[in-house]
Structures are given as C-alpha cells and as structure tokens.
Amino acid sequence: ERDKYENNDVAGVVTGLAWTSVGGDILFIESILSKGKGMLNITGNLGKVMKESATIAMEYIKSNAESFGIDPSVFAKYNVHIHVPEGATPKDGPSAGVTMLTSLVSLFTQKKVKKSLAMTGEITLRGKVLPVGGIKEKILAAKRARIKEIILCEDNRKDIMEIKEEYLKGLTFHYVTDMSEVIDLAITNQKVKNAKKL
Amino acid sequence: ERDKYENNDVAGVVTGLAWTSVGGDILFIESILSKGKGMLNITGNLGKVMKESATIAMEYIKSNAESFGIDPSVFAKYNVHIHVPEGATPKDGPSAGVTMLTSLVSLFTQKKVKKSLAMTGEITLRGKVLPVGGIKEKILAAKRARIKEIILCEDNRKDIMEIKEEYLKGLTFHYVTDMSEVIDLAITNQKVKNAKKL
C-alpha cells in the first residue's frame, strides 16, 4: 500500500490510524472543494461520532481561519466534502479528529501534507488533542504501511512506553496537546501541484 | 487533569459536573463562533434532553441579550457550535444547562470564566436553576480534579448537608436560584486573550 500514502500531490489527503476488533489499520481522510454555499458533505459509511468529528473540524477551521492563514470569506463560496475510504467498512469513533482537521487545513491552504506521516487523536472545539485507544494495534499497522512519523496526544505517551522497543524501531513520535502543534508538524510550506486559487 | 480546567484563556470553555452509572466526573462545555446565519451546531454524542438544554441556553441568551451586555444583532451574523468532549462517551440529561449557558455568555461577551470553578444544574426558559441528581458523586469528582468552587441549585443544598464534612474540605459552595447569579459568579470582567470583536 506504499504509494497510496506516499503521494502527497493532492491537497486534503491525510493518513490516519484506525483500530477495529480485527486489529489496527491505516485509513485516509480525503477532502475536496466545489463551488457552492458552504455545505458540508460527509461520506464513508461513518457513524454518528465520526460525523461529529468532521463537523467539529469544519467549525474549528472556520472559527480559527486567520490563525491558519485562510481568508474566512472563502467558506461561504465552496462546499466541502470529507470522505473516508473504503465505503464497505463501517467506521466510527472520535480518533480521526486530528486527521480530519489536518485534511481541511491542507485543503483550504492548498499546501502539501508531510510524507510518511500518520496521526490519531480526538479534537475538541478549543483545539485540544485528546488521547484515543488502540494505540498498540495502530502502531503496528503504521509500521506495516511504512509510516515514519506519528502524531499522538501527549496523554498517549504512556501507551507507547508499554510497547516493546523493537516494534517502535524506525518510527518517530510527536506528542502534542494542541491542534496548532499538529498543523505545524503536518502541513508543509509547499503548495500542491495545480493548487486551486480560492 | 489539572491544567485542562485551569486554563481559561479561551472564551466559551466551562467546567461542569456529570454523573453516570460508573460515578461522577468533570466535563467541559466548549463553544465557538463562526461567521454564519444564526445556526446552532451541537456535538458530543448527546442525547435528546442534553441537546434540548443547549437549545434552551441559546434561546435564553438571545431573549435576554441586553441583560448580559450583548448586542442582539450579533446572533444573526454567527453560527454557534456547542461541543461536549469526549465524543466516545454518550451523554444525556438536563444537568449541564447552567454550564452551557455560562459557556455562551462567555462566548458572546468574550470574557474569561472564573478559574477552578465547576457547576451543575438544570436551567429553565425564565432563567431559573433547578436541582439535579448525583450530587455526592459529582462533588467527589470535582475534588479529585482540584476544583475550588462549585455552583449548585439552592434546592441541592440539602444534598451537600448529607455529605461527610471531610469530603467537602477546600470546596466553596454557591447556592443559586437564578441564572443571573450563576453569571455573576462565573463570568469575570476580563476579556479573554485575543478576544474577538463581534
């Protein structure tokens, strides 16, 4: 699945980490813009909590646009669509929150997301990052997918401490408490190829 | 969890007290504004009654804007989003009403909420504060979280009287009957850092 995540040519694509009863997995958050009136479409067979994460991410970026260098007047001119492949798999839970917000920041700034990076964490409306479950399984999945860096909530540091060192080899961890740190780590200064002018 | 509640730099963040089958807990109400047309978003895996509390708080502040020093024309220019972390936990009941209204007053005045303060109580449309359940468990949770002051309904005074004194040490209780008292106690005169001009 290597080239799937290594390609960061498209704005709005960010790698997250998921955890289900059958183990950990990587997942992608994709978001796109189309001319519109500020509607938010959410797809990917998502449950109520995961849809709420998308709403929180969208409202957070709208409320804090200037801090991300985004002109707030842009939100009323476009519709946003957030999708989480693969459609056949039901998904739920708050842990894709940081991934969704990172996707939207990339989308509205048209800037590249850092390569070989994955993340997992709940977000709150004031930009806090909260810890999530299934860390061990998520880390193993990230390694299988050749992820190099992982962003986690500071409160998940203890979960990493409990994992055997050999499983962590080759992985760099970033522990954060605020969304601003996630964006600093994940969003590059390079515009994507064929960046849209919003 | 200390620094989580001690930080009152952001408008709209207020500490409440919750009670579930597994005991008491503190919870946070967060609210933000984004340019819009007066829509109300509510997230946090909330049940019907708790969503109604948010609606009541919103309509109450709109109906009584002037008494809080808020220009009523502002409501039609912004969308409000009220969120209750953590998304994975289902929540319900009317006891976060005072907390939600306090959050909205802080949000629309951009004033700081008093530090180390928590509250629990149902609100009604005429601004009355009604008693709620689980007081003992909530107090224990507040102490664990190093809360210093607690706002309760006057009718909950009897529940505090039944708690052993040692559990109450270090806690100051404010018994109220009206929302105006809650706002007087909880909202400071200081603007938050980077206060928005509405």
Add this chain to the structure above:
Amino acid sequence: ERDKYENNDVAGVVTGLAWTSVGGDILFIESILSKGKGMLNITGNLGKVMKESATIAMEYIKSNAESFGIDPSVFAKYNVHIHVPEGATPKDGPSAGVTMLTSLVSLFTQKKVKKSLAMTGEITLRGKVLPVGGIKEKILAAKRARIKEIILCEDNRKDIMEIKEEYLKGLTFHYVTDMSEVIDLAITNQKVKNAKKL
C-alpha cells in the same frame, strides 16, 4: 415549591396540572421570544401529542391575534420557544393545551398571569376547551402547591363533584368551554415588569 408559581413577574409562565402513573403534579409552561423569523422551538422532553398542543396553541393565537389585541405582523419578527421543565421527565398528552395558549397570550401581550392559578384542558383549533383525565390527582397536587383557583373544562365538573368536599376546601373552580373564558380569567391587565415592546 410556593415561590416558584407565585412569581408572575415574567411573561409567559403559567401553571398547569399534570397526571402520571405516580400521581398528580403541577408543571410550568414557559415561553420566550427572540428576534427571528417566526420559528417555533419546543423543548421539555415532550411526546408527539404534547408537541402538537404547542403547535395548535401557536397557530390559534396567530389566527386569532386581533381578538387578543396582538398585532399579527409581530409573529414573523420573532421566534417563539415553549419549554416545559423538568427536562429529565418525559411528558405527553393534550392536557397542557390551555396552559400553553395562556402562556403565549401572556408572552405576546406582555401581561401578567393571575397569581395562584392553575389550569388543565385540551384545546382545539376553534378555541374549544375539552375535558381531560386524572382530575382528582391533579386537584390534590394543586392543593399541595397552595394553588387557589383552578380552570377546568365544563365537562370536567362531574369529576370535581365526585371528590370529597374536604379536599376541595380553599379552592375556587372555573368551568369553561371556550379559550376566550380562560384568557379572561387568567390574563391580568397589568404589564409584566420590564415588558418588551414588540
């Protein structure tokens, strides 16, 4: 619970009588106005039939505005919120109809509701008052709450006749067939304190 109902300083607060499997109780109907476009919000953990009562009351007052001395153009300029505390208790049935309509008349005229008065009865779109159940339990609850006057449907007179006289001591009953009688009995000529100019 005395001072709860004795205070009639606020427009739109009216005392009703409810009846559940665990006995009779008093309840309050509260309504408020906020600048808006004629939307109706209904909260209080209400079932379908009780929500319909609120809709009927609202449409009735809009259709008969002039007879209540209300300028009909006002309805499109405000949103109305009707709430029935307490949120944790599910409520249903048509018997709060007269109470809701009285609340709305007080709200839109900004006139005080008579003190120590309670009422129960279904309303219809042509302003008829229909009989309701649980009269004995409701009367006992009204007495406990020190209510002095009660408005009932004429067809409920027979239910009062069956109650032992000692339980009725100190209570005055008004039997009505039309909403106009309820309004004449319940709405005073005094404006509430700080009456809004609509």
Add this chain to the structure above:
Amino acid sequence: ERDKYENNDVAGVVTGLAWTSVGGDILFIESILSKGKGMLNITGNLGKVMKESATIAMEYIKSNAESFGIDPSVFAKYNVHIHVPEGATPKDGPSAGVTMLTSLVSLFTQKKVKKSLAMTGEITLRGKVLPVGGIKEKILAAKRARIKEIILCEDNRKDIMEIKEEYLKGLTFHYVTDMSEVIDLAITNQKVKNAKKL
C-alpha cells in the same frame, strides 16, 4: 354532545364519522388560516394515511380553486392548519377525506357548513368519492349525536340497505360519487359570523 356540532358559526368545522375497534363515533375536522407562505400543518395524532388525506384535500382545493369561487392567489399568503380533536386518540385511515375537503372549502370561502350534517368517504385527486368501512357503527354514532343528514359514497348505499329500518329513522342519506356534490350539499351560501376577508 349536541351543541358541539350544532354550532356552525366558525368556518372550517365539519362533522365526520369514525370507526374504531370500540365502535363508531363522530369526529370534528377543524381548520384555520394564519398569515404565512402556504404551509400546511396537520395535527390530531394522525397516522400516515390520514395525513395523506389532508394533503390530498389541500392540493385538490388548490388545483380546483376557481370551481369553488376561490381566488388561487390566496393560497400563497396563508398557512393552513388542519386539526382533528381529540389529541389523545390515535386516528388513521382515508375516510375523513370528504370531511377535510369540506372543511377547507368552508375555510377558504368563509361560508357556513350546513347544520346537523355528517359525512364519511375517501377522496381522490380527481374529486371522486370512494366507499369506506364501518358504515353501520358510524350510523349508530351519528344517531346518538342527533345528526339529521349523512353524506356517503354511492357505493356505500348497499351498506345502508342492510341496516334495520328502525335504526335509520330520522336520518336522511345523500349518496354521492363526486366531491362537487358534497360541496353543494354541505356548504351554505351564508358567510360565517366575522368572516375573514382573504
């Protein structure tokens, strides 16, 4: 219940006949107008089919306004509310169709409905009247309520033929196939008291 139906001073009140597992009954269809934008409110604890009857009646009168002497531009200026007391009783089925349409014709013409008249029958979009069930029970209920004239579908004539003559004494039956006949029979040429100018 005599005076309930004998009063035809109010536009939009028409007597129908209902049939449930516990026997026949009379019911009232009430409708009112309020300034608005052509919305249709339907209340009375109605099931899906009975709500559809209200929609059919409303669309039928809009499509055939001129044939009833109604200015079609009026529909966009008012909201219509159709209610079927009593709210505590769930109701369903298509048999109130003729009653609902008659109510709307009275409402939009502000003309009196004939006294001591009841009706039952399904309507279709092209104005046909279809037969309904429970005729015997409905007739007995009409008699108990001192109804004098009854409008039925022609195809229900055979059901009347099977009822013992003594039960029919004092009742006049009108058998119809089209809504135009119902309106001719039920709507008088007299305006109601205080007729609204639409």
Add this chain to the structure above:
Amino acid sequence: ERDKYENNDVAGVVTGLAWTSVGGDILFIESILSKGKGMLNITGNLGKVMKESATIAMEYIKSNAESFGIDPSVFAKYNVHIHVPEGATPKDGPSAGVTMLTSLVSLFTQKKVKKSLAMTGEITLRGKVLPVGGIKEKILAAKRARIKEIILCEDNRKDIMEIKEEYLKGLTFHYVTDMSEVIDLAITNQKVKNAKKL
C-alpha cells in the same frame, strides 16, 4: 367498476394493473397541478420503490419535455401531486412506472388518455420499459374490469403466451420497449374538457 375507468375527461388519470398476494387488480394513477414552485407530492400509502417510480417519471418528463411538446419552463411554475387510490391499501413495487409517466404526460399536455386501456411496466431514466411480474393475475383483473387494450413490456410477451387463449379473448396487447411507444399508444390528440392553459 366500469365507469370509473371509462371516463377520460380529466387529465392525468391512467389505469394501471397491480398484483398483490390476494390476486390482480386495476389501479388508477391520478395527478394534478397547482400553482407552485416545482414541488412533487406523492400519496396513496406507497412504499419506497413506488415513490421512486414517481420521482423517475417526473424527472424523465422534465428532462425530455420538448419531445412531448411541453414547454420546460412550466415545471417551475406548478406543484405536481401524484396519488394512487385507495389510501387504505399499502402499495409498492416498480410496475406502475409507465402508468405514472403516462399520467404526467397527459397532465402537462392536458390531452385525453385513450379509453379502455391499461398498462403495467417499470420505467428507467433513459425511457426503457422493463418487464414486471404477476402478468396472469393482472390480465384476469383487466378483463373483469372490461379493459380492451393492454400495454406491456416486450419481455412480458412470453408471459402472455403461457396464458390460455380463452382468458385473452377481447383483449389487444401492445408490446413495447420504450416509453415513446407507450405515449404514442396512450395519449390521444384531443384536449381534455376544460383543459388548463399552462
């Protein structure tokens, strides 16, 4: 039931064939226009698939208006209501598609539908007619109702071949593959009585 279907004085009334567990039956599709903004009302106790047929018919006629001689600007000026009596009977399935589209073509051209004609068949968005089930039962019901001509999908020809010749006596069958053939067969060149000018 003869005169019910023989009357083709009203635009938008077309005879279809239905099939339920208790046998075949004829049914009528009725449609009417009222001044509006292009809304589609669908009634008659219909299931999801049958409602979808109505939507398909409506969108098909809008997309192909010119080929039916209909001015496309008319759709935004009227609301359409499609009804399938009788309301007490739940109905579902795609087989009324051709009947619904024929009804709408009659409605928007205000042309008479051919007498003594019935039809059954699913439609698709590109105007194909697809085969349906229950052909034998439907044919018997058509005969009982004195239908003379029947339109079926070409792929249903084999179902007719399996029916005893005596049951088919007096019936003419038209086998089609496209909606254009249905319209050619079913819609006459005569305007209905009192044709509306759209």
Add this chain to the structure above:
Amino acid sequence: ERDKYENNDVAGVVTGLAWTSVGGDILFIESILSKGKGMLNITGNLGKVMKESATIAMEYIKSNAESFGIDPSVFAKYNVHIHVPEGATPKDGPSAGVTMLTSLVSLFTQKKVKKSLAMTGEITLRGKVLPVGGIKEKILAAKRARIKEIILCEDNRKDIMEIKEEYLKGLTFHYVTDMSEVIDLAITNQKVKNAKKL
C-alpha cells in the same frame, strides 16, 4: 440482454458489474439532467453506501470539472438524477463508483460511452480506484452479456489471474489506479445523438 447495453446513443448510460448472493450480474447506471438548481436525485432501491458513491461521484466531477472539459457554472443550472434499474432489487456497496462517475462524465460532456464495455470499482474523492469483491462472478456475468472489455482496479488483477483461462476468452481487461484512466478508456470523442447544449 444484448441490445440493452450495445446502445450507447443516450448520454449517461454505463454498464457496471454487480455481485449478490445469487451470483454476478450486469447493471446499468443511468443519469439525466433537468433544468434546476444543482439538486441530486438518487433512485433504484439503493442502500446507504451506494448512495454515498453517487454523492462522491457528483462532488468529484464538480471539483474536477475543468479536467473533464466541463464548464463548472453548469452544475448550478441543472438537477441531476442517477438511477440504477431495476427498482425491485435492493442494491448496496461501493463497487458502482467508477460506473457512476463515468455516467456523469458522459452526461455533462454529452459524449458517447464506448460500446461493449463494463466496469467495477470503488472510487475515492481524490480519484483513486479501489479493488472490489466478487470478481469471478462478475466476469462470468459480463461474458453472458457479451461484454468485450472490462475495466478493473489494478489491485483486482490478482483475482483475474485466479480464473480459468477459458472463462476469460474474448474479454480484454484494463487495470487502472485512477479515475482519469477510466474516463480515457470509457468516454469516446463522439457526441451522442441529439446532444444537449448545456
């Protein structure tokens, strides 16, 4: 069923491959335009995931209009209806994604789809094509329907490798990873007969 898919005279009709518990089948995606305001209608008895595929396809084409040679201003002037016959069969799953997007590209460019071609694959918002299940059954169904070329996800190549060669005779396979390849393969340069001018 030959001529059903061989006809490519109509824009928006594309052949897909479906797989249910009773085996593989071909299916058609149909889409049409009508004057409107950018609404999307989806019919065909589809489940949640398949409806999401239609939304994804629609938003993808809106976001990438220029790359398909489509004027983006056209989307706000038309309503789109996507239908999947046959209405009686419930359908779900993400595998019709590529087929739906191809249908919409044909619709908005009014260009012919290549004959004797079928496809199956999930799409994502960034235009990736994902593998799907039931490949063997789908291939057998395609052969029965005399399909000549099949578009599949590159990741489904391994599924074809496992099928006996004799079943593949006469079929050409195109393995793709991106929607742009699908469109290059499936959309011809010829306008459809009577192409609409959008």
